Amino acid sequence: MASLSQILGQIYTMAMLFFSILLLELAILVRGAARRSITTDQFLKIVDQKAPAGRYAAGILGFDAAAECSVCLSPYEEGDEVRKLKCNHTFHKGCVDTWLQQDSATCPLCRRPVLPIDVVVKHRNHRLQEYYDGGDEELMIMLYALHGNFLRRFS
Structure with a gap:
């Protein structure tokens, strides 16, 4: 038993x-x-849809003659890849893309939102998952x- x-x-x-x-x-x-999240590649594709990048050309309407990137403080040179946001502020593509990924996806100068808040939150969740896997x-x-x-x- x-x-x-x-x-x-x-x-x-x-x-x-x-x-x-x-x-x-x-x-x-x-x-x-x-935990639905957006990867960094997906996030940057959405940024490209909202504010497409282009090449800098001095003298073309929409670009200042003595313009410089407000993120890195370097002057634009012919052929630099730049991104012009809806607020009409222009930055080097790499500089502003890094800036947008860091926190709340706002313009570095006027802080106007570049992306909807739900996209930002989903990307933030992805970044947190990467750090706390x-x-x-x-x-x-x-x-x-x-x-x-x-x-x-x-x-």
Whole structure:
């Protein structure tokens, strides 16, 4: 009778462990679906749609003759790739793209939004995921704690 009790205890432990792992996998799945994010490449494509880049040419309407990028403070040279935002401020493409990715996607000069806030939030979520890619560790610790409690219960 004692061996039957041990076998039933082990079956119970294995069943609880199986369901714990199943719940953990479901939690990871739901958590991943809730964290919709935009990669940096997708973010830059959206920036290109909202404010396409072009080549700088002195004397062309829309560009100042003695213009300089307000981010890097370097003067524009013929053929430089520049991005003109809706607020009519112009910057080197690389400079303003880096600026837009950093925080809230606003013009460096007038702080007018360049992208909708939902795009900015989704990109920020992606950046946070890159820095904190160990988010499932808490769930694994919980599983380990559950596993340890089940084993002690039947030892």
